[in-house]
Amino acid sequence: xxxxxxxxxxxxxxxxxxxxxxxxxxxxxxxxxxxxxxxxxxxxxxxxxxxxxxxxxxxxxxxxxxxxxxxxxxxxxxxxxxxxxxxxxxxxxxxxxxxxxxxxxxxxxxxxxxxxxxxxxxxxxxxxxxxxxxxxxxxxxxxxxxxxxxxxxxxxxxxxxxxxxxxxxxxxxxxxxxxxxxxxxxxxxxxxxxxxxxxxxxxxxxxxxxxxxxxxxxxxxxxxxxxxxxxxxxxxxxxxxxxxxxxxxxxxxxxxxxxxxxxxxxxxxxxxxxxxxxxxxxxxxxxxxxxxxxxxxxxxxxxxxxxxxxxxxxxxxxxxxxxxxxxxxxxxxxxxxxxxxxxxxxxxxxxxxxxxxxxxxxxxxxxxxxxxxxxxxxxxxxxxxxxxxxxxxxxxxxxxxx
Numbered sequence: 001x002x003x004x005x006x007x008x009x010x011x012x013x014x015x016x017x018x019x020x021x022x023x024x025x026x027x028x029x030x031x032x033x034x035x036x037x038x039x040x041x042x043x044x045x046x047x048x049x050x051x052x053x054x055x056x057x058x059x060x061x062x063x064x065x066x067x068x069x070x071x072x073x074x075x076x077x078x079x080x081x082x083x084x085x086x087x088x089x090x091x092x093x094x095x096x097x098x099x100x101x102x103x104x105x106x107x108x109x110x111x112x113x114x115x116x117x118x119x120x121x122x123x124x125x126x127x128x129x130x131x132x133x134x135x136x137x138x139x140x141x142x143x144x145x146x147x148x149x150x151x152x153x154x155x156x157x158x159x160x161x162x163x164x165x166x167x168x169x170x171x172x173x174x175x176x177x178x179x180x181x182x183x184x185x186x187x188x189x190x191x192x193x194x195x196x197x198x199x200x201x202x203x204x205x206x207x208x209x210x211x212x213x214x215x216x217x218x219x220x221x222x223x224x225x226x227x228x229x230x231x232x233x234x235x236x237x238x239x240x241x242x243x244x245x246x247x248x249x250x251x252x253x254x255x256x257x258x259x260x261x262x263x264x265x266x267x268x269x270x271x272x273x274x275x276x277x278x279x280x281x282x283x284x285x286x287x288x289x290x291x292x293x294x295x296x297x298x299x300x301x302x303x304x305x306x307x308x309x310x311x312x313x314x315x316x317x318x319x320x321x322x323x324x325x326x327x328x329x330x331x332x333x334x335x336x337x338x339x340x341x342x343x344x345x346x347x348x349x350x351x352x353x354x355x356x357x358x359x360x361x362x363x364x365x366x367x368x369x370x371x372x373x374x375x376x377x378x379x380x381x382x383x384x385x386x387x388x389x390x391x392x393x394x395x396x397x398x399x400x401x402x
Contacts, residue, residue, distance in 0.1 A: 001024070001025055001026070001152045001153070001402055002025075002026045002027075002028055002139075002150065002151040002152050002153075003019045003025055003026070003027050003028070003151060003152070003153045003154075003155065003396075003399045003400055004028045004030065004140060004142060004149065004151030004153070004154045004155070005019070005027065005028065005029045005030065005154075005155045005157055005396075006030050006130050006142070006154070006155070006156050006157060006158055006172070006175070007030075007031065007156070007157035007158040007159055007172070007371075008029055008030075008031030008033070008035075008036035008037065008124065008126075009036070009037060009038075009039055009040065009157065009158075009159045009167075009371065009388070010037070010039075010040055010371065010385055010388035010389065010392065011157045011159075011370040011371025011372070011387075011388040011389070011391055011392035011395075012029065012031070012036075012155070012157035012158075012159075012370075012371070012392065013029075013036060013037065013113045013114075013117065013392070014113075014370075014388065014389050014392030014393045014396065015155045015157055015368075015370055015392040015393065015395045015396035015399070016029045016117060016122055016124075016396060017087075017113070017116055017117065017122075017393075017396065018392065018393040018394075018395075018396025018397045018400060019155075019396040019397070019399050019400035020119050020121050020122050020396075020400070021396075021397070021400065022400040022401070022402065023121060024402060025121060025400045025402070026121050026123070027121060027122045027123065027400075028123050028125070028149060028151055029117065029122065029123065029124045029125065030125050030128040030129075030130055030142065030144065030149070031124065031125070031126050031127075031128065032127065032128060032129035032130070032167075032171070033126070033127070033167050034126055034127060035126065036110070036113070036114055036117070036124065036126070037109075037110035037113060037114065038166055038167050039159065039163050039166045039167055039168070040106055040109060040110050040385075041106045041107060041110055042106070042163070042166055043106060043343070043385065044098075044100065044106065044382075046105070046106050047100050047101075047104050047105065047106060048100060048101060048105075048106035048108075048109045048110075048385075049098045049099065049100055049381060049382040049385065050080075050084070050091070050099055050100065050101070050109055050382055050385050050386075050389075051077050051080055051081070051099040051382045051383075051385060051386040051389070052077070052097045052098050052099060052381045052382035052383055052386065053077055053093055053097045053099065054097040054381075055072065055076075055077055055382075055383060055386055057069055057072075059378050059379045059383045060072075060376055060377070060378050060379075060383065060387065061245065061346065061376070061377050061378070062184075062346075062347075062348070062351065062374075062375040062376045062377065063184055063350070063351070063375055064351050064352060064375070065376065066356075067351035067352075067354075067356045067374075067375075067376060068356075068376045068387060068390075068391070069356070070356045070357055070394075071356070071359070071387075071390040071391045071393075071394040072386065072387065072390045074390070074394060075389065075390040075393045075394060076390075077099075077386060080386060080389050080390070081099070083389070083393075084109075084112070087112045087113065087116050088112045088115075088116075089101055089108060089109060089112045090102040090103075096381070097381070097382075098381050098382050099382055125149075128144045128147070129144055129145070129171070130142045130143065130144055130171075130175065131143050131144065131145065132175075132178075133154065133175050133178065133179060135179065135364055135366075135367070138150065138152075139151055139152040139153070139154075139366065140152075140153075140154040140366070140367075142154075152366065153366045153367075153368070153399040154366065154367050154368065154399075155359075155368040155369070155370060155395050155396065155399055156172055156175060156176060156367070156368070156369045156370075156373060157172075157369070157370050157371050157373065157392060157395070158171050158172025158175070158373055159172065159371060159372050159373060160172075160186070160344065160345030160348060160371075160372035160373060161173075161186050161339050161345045162188060162189070162190075162191075162339050162342035162343060162344050162345040162372070163339070163340070163342065163343065164339050164340050165340055168339060168345070172349075172373040173186075173348070173349065173373070176349055176369065176373075179361075179363065179364050179367065180363045180364070181349050181350065181353050181361070181363060181369075182349070182350050182353070183347070183348060183349050183350065183375070184347040184348060184350065184375050185347050186339075186345055186346070186347040186348065187246075187249070187336075187345075187346045187347055188244075188336050188337065188338060188339050188341070188342030188344075188345070188346070189244060189245045189342060189343070189344045189345065189346035189377050190241040190244060190245075190342060190343035190344045190380050190384075191241070191244050191336045191337050191338075191341055191342040191343065192231055192233070192234055192235060192236035192240060192241075192244070192336070192337045192341060193234050193235055193236075193240060193244055193247055193248065193256070193333050193335070193336050193337070194233045194234040194333065194334045194335050194336070194337065195233070195234040195235065195256070195331045195332060195333055195334060196332045196333075196334050197331050197332065199298055199301075199302065200230060200231075200232070200233065200234060200235075200331075201232050201233075202294070202298060203230035203294060203295060203298060204230060204231055204232045205229070205230070205231075206229070206230045206292050206294055206295050207227060207228065207229050207230075207237065207292070208227075208228050208230075208260050208291065208292060208295060209226070209227060209228075209260075209262065210225070210226070210227070210228035210239055210258050210259060210260055210262065211223075211224075211225040211258075211259040211262035212224050212225070212228065212235075212239055212240070212243070212256055212257070212258055212259070213256070213257040214243055214247055214254065214255070214256055214333070215253075215254070215255045215256075215257065216250065216252055216253070216254055217252040217253055218253065218255075221247070221254075222243035222247070223243070224239045224240075224242045224243045225239060225262055226238045226239035226242070227239055228240060228258065230295075233337065234331075234333070234334075234337070235256060235258075235331065238380055238381070241343065241380040242379060242380045242381070244336060245346055245377070246346070247333065247336060248333055248334065248335045248336055253332070254332070254333040254334075255330055255331065255332055255333060256330070256331045256333055257328055257329070257330050258328075258329040258330075258331065259326075259327050259328065259329075260291055260295070260299070260326045260327070260329065261290070261291075261326055261327060264327075266323055266327055269323050269326060269327065270319060270320070270323050272290070273286070273314075273319045273322060273323060274319065276311050277311050277312060277314050277319065278311075278312070279311055279312075280310070280311075280312070281310070281311045282307075282308075282309070282310055282311065283300060283305060283306070283307055283308075283309040283310065283311055283313075283314065284297055284300075284307050285311075286300060286311055286314075286322070287299065287300065287322075287326070291326070299322065299325040299326055299329065300322060300325070302325055302329070303318070303321040303322050303324075303325045304321070305318055305321070305322070343380075343384075344372065344377050344378070344384050345372055345377065346377045347375055347377075348372065348373055348374045348375040348376070348377075349369060349373055349374050349375060350375060351374055351375050351376065354368075354369055354374070358394070358395075358398035359391060359394050359395035359398055360395075360398060360399075366399075368395040368398060368399050369395070370388070370391035370392045370394070370395040371387070371388045371391055371392055372384065372387075372388065374391070376391075
């Protein structure tokens with residue numbers, strides 16, 4: 001029996017290795033790019049945050065997030081770590097629960113998976129883009145340009161639309177649509193958010209530890225705390241990715257309130273500013289040692305204070321304005337960056353059309369789906385890769401049964 005797999009990303013490789021555990025099965029893995037795991041290399045800023053010890057059911061989203069529960073419990077984090085250890089990967093868990101390869105390099109994850117695929121019953125074909133799937137009495141016929149391949153069972157693991165520069169595409173959605181499967185609306189997740197604030201470009205590349213509140217029509221929509229990064233167009237970083245899902249998805253006003261010193265009270269900051277006023281420093285140096293120099297100067301300017309002043313000239317009102325800018329800086333948000341910049345696709349193939357215990361289609365027997373292609377997406381911090389490993393292995397084991 002031949003199990004075909006379309007897609008050599010995280011879930012596709014996990015599915016291939018799981019199916020190949022049955023030595024009587026032949027696995028044919030088709031990847032349209034020149035190498036497997038290309039998007040994996042970019043995850044976690046090149047470090048590959050492959051899972052998280054704090055995973056709970058509430059970490060996942062979609063029209064029916066409970067669809068993910070069975071796979072994530074059957075192949076949970078501890079099982080995933082043992083699986084990777086058996087493949088030869090040594091991992092470390094950081095205090096925040098995020099799990100990385102000990103080498104701190106994403107290519108270590110890709111390499112152990114790639115080398116594990118070198119099994120007698122696994123064939124990997126690169127540069128093989130499946131353009132059509134035909135289901136007949138003999139199984140599935142996969143058309144790749146001038147070439148065609150047959151398999152008895154088929155796992156579609158093409159990945160989502162996010163990260164188009166790294167290989168994200170609509171191919172999986174289109175292939176499954178021709179077989180009768182429907183999809184929800186696709187939108188970017190784990191993505192930076194644009195702002196209309198004209199001075200944002202001057203802070204490009206600046207990072208800050210920050211507490212953030214997202215307001216929709218002046219009501220709190222989401223909260224987070226962590227590392228913020230300013231970009232040419234808006235705000236990014238883990239603290240933004242964690243709450244970027246569905247921001248600016250509805251009409252009305254969207255704003256971000258940034259606290260650049262979440263560990264300090266207003267009173268403590270005001271006391272610190274008053275002490276700085278007693279020095280001979282210029283206003284340009286007022287926040288030096290507390291915040292990134294560029295960020296500090298922009299906040300002072302945004303408070304309407306002349307940079308030519310000396311700290312000793314600042315009034316109590318001006319110190320209060322600076323304190324407000326540091327602790328409660330407001331940005332108007334316009335829209336998320338597009339799928340090119342997104343790390344994950346929110347939305348996808350309707351999960352109600354698949355069996356959560358096997359990942360097999362309820363519409364087409366012998367057809368399975370896994371990973372980001374389905375309408376399941378997780379929080380920032382390794383949750384999406386854990387879904388890829390869990391759903392891929394469940395699909396592979398299910399398809400690999402004779």
